[in-house]
Amino acid sequence: MKIPKAWRLGIGEMHIVPATRHRSPSRRPPWIIILVSLVCLSLIGAYVFPPRRYAACYLFASSVCSPFKQWLPPVPARLLTDDEIASRVVIRDILNSHPIQPKNPKIAFMFLTPGPLPFEKLWEKFFLGHEGRYTIYIHASREKPEHLSPLFVDREIHSEKVVWGKISMVDAEKRLLANALEDADNQHFILLSDSCVPLHNFDYVFNYLMESNISFVDCFEDPGPHGTGRYSEHMLPEVEKKVWRKGAQWFTVKRQHAVLVLADSLYYSKFKFYCKPGMEGSRNCYSDEHYLPTLFNMVDPNGIANWSVTHVDWSEGKWHPKAYRAQDVSFELLKNITAIDESLHVTSDEKREIQRRPCFLNGSKRPCYLFARKFYPEALNNLMQYFSNYTSI
Ligand SMILES: *[C@@H]1O[C@H](CO)[C@@H](O)[C@H](O)[C@H]1NC(C)=O
Ligand SMILES: *[C@@H]1O[C@H](CO)[C@@H](O)[C@H](O)[C@H]1NC(C)=O
Ligand SMILES: *[C@@H]1O[C@H](CO)[C@@H](O)[C@H](O)[C@H]1NC(C)=O
Ligand SMILES: *[C@@H]1O[C@H](CO)[C@@H](O)[C@H](O)[C@H]1NC(C)=O
Ligand SMILES: *[C@@H]1O[C@H](CO)[C@@H](O)[C@H](O)[C@H]1NC(C)=O
Numbered sequence: 001m002k003i004p005k006a007w008r009l010g011i012g013e014m015h016i017v018p019a020t021r022h023r024s025p026s027r028r029p030p031w032i033i034i035l036v037s038l039v040c041l042s043l044i045g046a047y048v049f050p051p052r053r054y055a056a057c058y059l060f061a062s063s064v065c066s067p068f069k070q071w072l073p074p075v076p077a078r079l080l081t082d083d084e085i086a087s088r089v090v091i092r093d094i095l096n097s098h099p100i101q102p103k104n105p106k107i108a109f110m111f112l113t114p115g116p117l118p119f120e121k122l123w124e125k126f127f128l129g130h131e132g133r134y135t136i137y138i139h140a141s142r143e144k145p146e147h148l149s150p151l152f153v154d155r156e157i158h159s160e161k162v163v164w165g166k167i168s169m170v171d172a173e174k175r176l177l178a179n180a181l182e183d184a185d186n187q188h189f190i191l192l193s194d195s196c197v198p199l200h201n202f203d204y205v206f207n208y209l210m211e212s213n214i215s216f217v218d219c220f221e222d223p224g225p226h227g228t229g230r231y232s233e234h235m236l237p238e239v240e241k242k243v244w245r246k247g248a249q250w251f252t253v254k255r256q257h258a259v260l261v262l263a264d265s266l267y268y269s270k271f272k273f274y275c276k277p278g279m280e281g282s283r284n285c286y287s288d289e290h291y292l293p294t295l296f297n298m299v300d301p302n303g304i305a306n307w308s309v310t311h312v313d314w315s316e317g318k319w320h321p322k323a324y325r326a327q328d329v330s331f332e333l334l335k336n337i338t339a340i341d342e343s344l345h346v347t348s349d350e351k352r353e354i355q356r357r358p359c360f361l362n363g364s365k366r367p368c369y370l371f372a373r374k375f376y377p378e379a380l381n382n383l384m385q386y387f388s389n390y391t392s393i
Helices: 002-008 013-022 025-048 051-060 082-096 120-127 167-181 202-211 255-263 266-274 287-299 331-339 377-390
Strands: 106-113 134-140 186-193 215-218 252-254 304-306 342-346 354-358
Touching (some): 082 266, 106 202, 120 377, 134 167, 167 186, 167 266, 186 255, 255 287, 331 377
Parallel strands (some): 106 134
Antiparallel strands (some): 342 354
């Protein structure tokens, strides 16, 4: 029979079926010659072309080789350093782990502030009635705040001085994450500033975050001087220019990503040493705007939404975003912000390209924002007055 003979040659079914159908016994020898030639050719091909792919399979079990493994960043066309190999396996295992679902899931609200929190009373309105579903952490870097709400009393963690734009900012974020991770019930970790206010009621925020399996880390590519212009080649080989990203620091991360941030020391040290204000003369780099967007863009680009759930208005084109005074706060303003369902990024090159992306969650368009900044302390009374109305939209 023809088929057993073909099988012995080790050729797959696809080759056999058409061959057997048209072949006559008298033409068997030429076919065998062709098959043998094909095998030889493919052996030569295998020898010449795929060593890199084999290495990738062997070292990293990349998705090319195993569809069951989660995606890993593409293997760079160079030898990895020991630190990189170690870092990749740790990150891969964190991303592939299946987080335990606690009986009583909670959200960590992490306030990064120099001192007092002027909107404690507003937050109290937000939290009241939801005990056991949230935990508050405060990193007060300059002075211990006097509290206006009992919910905030004794919620300070150990803090260190924070200098704007320096790595100490990232260190404070990591300190907050570490403290909040101690509570195994915390599933999402929200970084907030003293000028942030809630845009929705607690249930809305809780469900929005719990139902999404991604982190909300702001991330976009800015080819201008305030984006890629801040990149330093000292970060090579681990951080290449093409993976460099920018984004506002006010993140919300799921537990897996919070662990990942604490586990990373390789990329963190690159930013610590080569992304700081006053680098190489006049060039400034701010780790808090680049470290997390770049890290997640490298290791889990599909695991982040690419927008922050904290709204800020840069439309005035100034060095600082718009800050709302008491008279700016109206029901209409808050209604407008909560209705936004497209994220907006503007590049810093001469093109000033505006990147608009719809906020998609679970395949459907959703309002982008849960919180907003920056509000002056004097806006408190107006916000309190409208809170029940605008959070029920
Ligand atoms: C996303 O889809 C899942 C499954 O269909 C559902 O349980 C969940 O509520 C959805 N989340 C959102 C934010 O709509
Ligand atoms: C999140 O869930 C959606 C829908 O269930 C799925 O398509 C997507 O791959 C998930 N994303 C991550 C990062 O797990
Ligand atoms: C975020 O942006 C990256 C590209 O920078 C993209 O690969 C990824 O799919 C985006 N994430 C989502 C959830 O769309
Ligand atoms: C709200 O949005 C409307 C429509 O875009 C705009 O005309 C109005 O000026 C906005 N109001 C405030 C207070 O931002
Ligand atoms: C809030 O809404 C209620 C009912 O819709 C209305 O009576 C009240 O005047 C509103 N309050 C403010 C401050 O707009």
